[in-house]
Amino acid sequence: MVASAAVVPVPSVAAVPSVVDVIKVSDVTKRYLLGSVVVEALRGVSMTVAEGQFLTITGPSGSGKSTLMHLLGCLDIPTTGEILISGERVDQMGEIELASLRNRRIGFIFQQFNLLASVDAVANVELGLIYARVPRAERRARSIELLERIGLGNHLRHRPMELSGGQQQRVAIARALVGNPDLILADEPTGNLDSASAQEILTIFDELHATGRTVVVITHDPEVAARGSHTLTLRDGRILAGVA
Amino acid sequence: MKFGELLRVASEAVQWNRMRSLLTILGIVIGIAAVMVTVGLGEGAQAKVKGEISALGSNLLTISPGGSSAATADSGESLTERDAMALSSHVVAPAIGAVAPIVQGDETVTFGATSTSMIVYGSTPSWLQVRSRSVVSGEFFSSAQETKGANVIVLGSEAASELFGGRDPVGETVTVGSTPMTVIGVLNSVGSGTSPTTNEDDLAVVPLTTAQNSLVGASSNDAVDSILIKATSSTTLSAAYQEADNELLMLHNISEPADANFTITSEQSLVSTATSVSSTLTALLAGIAGVSLLVGGIGVMNIMLVSVNERTREIGLRKALGARPRDIRLQFLTEALLLGILGGAIGVGIALIAQHVLPSLISDPISIPAWVTAGAIGISMLLSVVFGVYPATRAAQLSPIEALRTE
């Protein structure tokens, strides 16, 4: 009773860091079983992403960039190690908890855009809000507002096939932003774009960073990597260099 | 996800792939239409048989001479007027409401230059009640006319119009065989429901005694061709049967029921024979149609599985955006349900069109009861959901990264 205070140290208010780490990764490994072959995609990765950072992750093909992004995005859980997203332990979560976490905290942008071909831009943007049980009128209002801000106000009713690559990726960015996530994760967002469209998209990322968003972009384009406030390089499943 | 949301997503998917959606439901469409038309044919046939039989008069038993065993089969003159009289006693046979002894012959009936052949029945005034008929013009003969063998005749409506055209035949004289008879009445028309073999409107009725005296083939003694009895109600039909059977065995001095020299048949037994024949056929055809429905269900499953495969990326994306496995499962189940409703509705539509178009081509009536229509939609929904469970579960179990990695 007397000793309890000493055994469980209560952190003082001043000891709590003022900048919360959006992501904290400690000694994470990821192994895949390909038939009988074990593929070690990540071999012990530790890193943090602070709020408001624009982190770029580079590295050669097969170095584990996408694997790391899947873990950061709670699409998968690590084989060993700890991952905290906004202070929540996610490395042992079940499928349903992970789904809810992705829905609330993470916005994804993919190389292939991954838009639904059958519905228009607004319906694509509001998709995540459906699973967050946001009422339809509010969903549509928020989606339209974002599309207008991102310069697609005249293309609300267009289906993906009726949009250019750059426009499609902008719809995807709006979709990633619409739920107000803590973290925006992009895997090769400019990989399928011509250089003009790629520049437009990168400008949007700069703006997101400027407005205080936390952004992680995976790329093997050194020019893209250079736009980040911080950069990490992966090789053979380990962090090779960089500050994070 | 709310059901309205699910329905919207499902209808978008169904519309997006119209051709495939159509192919998916084709099996169900054909199955439902086939089941409904088959059941409709069966129901139509039953309704037709019931209509024909009810035109004969309800709660009716027919006693005909000759037993069912070989020894008694040919005792042609075993029924008499005395039998009929005994059966009309309310003491002996309380369940029997009315009795009509019948003598019948195929006769040529002539009026002026017009002559036509018809069945002429000789009976008593209770014939009207037994056969549930009425007189629309003139009157039926009385007991007195029956007893003294008056030469009067009552015509069926078709017989009357064949001989007299539109004129009122009451009071005119026709010749039956070689005997002149006065027309005293015209029977009501029983109209449709009559089969070509027993036209209940193309006949004539004369007093029994008159028939025994003048009809060709009718013997002059008191033998009759058959006795019709009407039970007091449909619930006393079997009691009436028992009473008639016992009384006749006694009158004929027969101790073994198996040696009976008469046969009692009920119209009900005709109904049940006819309906059991057609319901066996209906069951067989419905079975075949049911199998085709099952194949339709498997078709839904097959194409849904292809669809899940093709939409792996969509499933991965939805999961990345926060869809739980049950959201995905419900999405695909709703899609299956919608396809089922669509397939059912189109199938029902085709069946209802067939109900109007087919009878004129195959000369069989089709009558599809409302419960069959409701059941058909229900079955197609059930079928599609049952066969949608497996593909939907497959979709729900896809891991989001696997789903996103597929090109």
Ligand SMILES: Nc1ncnc2c1ncn2[C@@H]1O[C@H](COP(=O)(O)OP(=O)(O)OP(=O)(O)O)[C@@H](O)[C@H]1O
């Ligand atoms: N689901 C999986 N099953 C088996 N092996 C996998 C799986 N996902 C990734 N790998 C393997 O893990 C290693 C890292 O893959 P990853 O996709 O993370 O590389 P990457 O850095 O994104 O490459 P790229 O630049 O080509 O996209 C590779 O050897 C890959 O084959």
Ligand SMILES: [Mg+2]
């Ligand atoms: Mg990759």
